[in-house]
Amino acid sequence: MEPRWKVARYEDIEAVTFGDEAPGVTIRRMIDEEFDGAPFYNLRMLEIAPGGSTPDHAHANEHENFIFSGSGEVMIDGDWHPLSEGDVVFVPPGVRHQYRNAGNEPFRFLCGVPVPRLTADA
């Protein structure tokens, strides 16, 4: 689709749950190729409830994260790092990673990924 300008509150964008592979995790597709015509990358808000986590996995696309609220941890290539509001995380392509909530409040962070066509051949 043609890119369309957008101004929105993140809470007003639908929060979609994952299955059992990511307990307590929702994703909001805030700026997206499908909905907004984003040319190169999709910007999402991930929210992990207390006790929740994403899967330990790796894939061809990188992640660019910014911690918005709460406290959590990220595993990169086997090592865990504490995270809080204002932290930045870059997970390169192909590197194992996992996120988890480490507190009693929701852990919210931005997660940017390239649109699928850019990494389809990776």
Place this chain on the structure above:
Amino acid sequence: MEPRWKVARYEDIEAVTFGDEAPGVTIRRMIDEEFDGAPFYNLRMLEIAPGGSTPDHAHANEHENFIFSGSGEVMIDGDWHPLSEGDVVFVPPGVRHQYRNAGNEPFRFLCGVPVPRLTADA
């Protein structure tokens, strides 16, 4: 350069000022092709001091923004929109835009842009 993982606090990344075209504005290149090997897009933190603004301009690359703190406004194609923490802004390629602080505290927002090679022919 090869992509390298990174965990950092945004305040620890150098804040660079602009010239007279963007009074009161600094940029922190948080995740960048040059410094981190980001494959497709650069994630920056913009901070605008009270009274400051970015230029009224347009360019071939889009912006994907998320408001981190403070209050401000964005002009898109001639119309101004109020912004506060948790707001999302998508400025498509080629569209006129400008940001300004509308309060008495620093106005901070994330600004993602594709790496230059992706829009070099645009």
